[in-house]
Amino acid sequence: MARRREVDGGAGExxxxxxxxxVADRYGDKIYSLAYRLxxxxxxxxxxxxxxxxxxxxxLDRYQxxxxxxWLYRITKNLFLDxxxxxxxxxxxxxxxxxxxAPVSEEPGPADIVDRRTLExxxxxxxxxxxxxxxxxxxxxxxxxLTYEEIATATRWPLxxxxxxxxxxxxxxxxxLDANADTEQGGER
Numbered sequence: 112m113a114r115r116r117e118v119d120g121g122a123g124e125x126x127x128x129x130x131x132x133x134v135a136d137r138y139g140d141k142i143y144s145l146a147y148r149l150x151x152x153x154x155x156x157x158x159x160x161x162x163x164x165x166x167x168x169x170x171l172d173r174y175q176x177x178x179x180x181x182w183l184y185r186i187t188k189n190l191f192l193d194x195x196x197x198x199x200x201x202x203x204x205x206x207x208x209x210x211x212x213a214p215v216s217e218e219p220g221p222a223d224i225v226d227r228r229t230l231e232x233x234x235x236x237x238x239x240x241x242x243x244x245x246x247x248x249x250x251x252x253x254x255x256x257l258t259y260e261e262i263a264t265a266t267r268w269p270l271x272x273x274x275x276x277x278x279x280x281x282x283x284x285x286x287x288l289d290a291n292a293d294t295e296q297g298g299e300r
Contacts (some may be wrong), residue, residue: 128174134167138183145184148250149191151239159194163187184257184265188247195243237287245280252277 129137142163147156166186174182238246251257251265259277263270 127179128171128176129179131168131171134171135164138167138179139164141180142183142187145187145250145255146191148238148254149187149247151235155194159187159191162190166190178261178264181261181265184251184255184262185267188266191247192243233288233291234284236291237284240287241280241283245276245283248273248276249280249284253281 139160143156143160146159146163147153150156150159163183163186167183238249241249247266248262248268251262252259257265259270259273262268262277263273266273268276
């Protein structure tokens with residue numbers, strides 16, 4: 112979960128407005144990835160991604176060059192939270208083990224693979240236990256690699272609120288992992 116950030120328009124320059132054709136090609140995977148992290152379900156993530164793309168394409172002419180990624184994150188966040196508010200029974204399910212197949216290094220050993228899958232599955236279950244705002248803040252920061260300032264811009268939360276939600280979300284996630292470390296390892300081995 113390393114911090115990284117790419118600015119499409121260059122250092123300090125606003126992102127140029129992409130064409131309608133570029134939006135899905137260039138940003139579709141990024142939108143789906145964020146939607147999947149927020150919903151924890153491939154079907155819900157596909158629905159949310161489609162809703163985001165429709166909203167972006169419908170409002171592309173209104174986009175004022177700035178940070179296009181931030182605009183996408185804000186739209187995704189708003190649609191996700193709208194869905195949560197409407198459903199009131201929104202529930203995250205843990206990701207299936209096979210969805211976490213990602214190489215740890217160039218040549219991971221079997222123990223590395225088992226440890227990584229176990230940790231990632233536990234992290235996903237822990238993210239599912241966080242309140243929506245904390246989960247969003249932690250995912251944007253630790254998974255998507257946004258800075259606190261970028262998260263504040265994308266969510267329209269004050270910077271102090273961003274810091275607080277990330278801190279509290281990480282603390283709750285750590286507590287969940289500590290509380291479930293022994294039971295999950297015992298049940299999986």
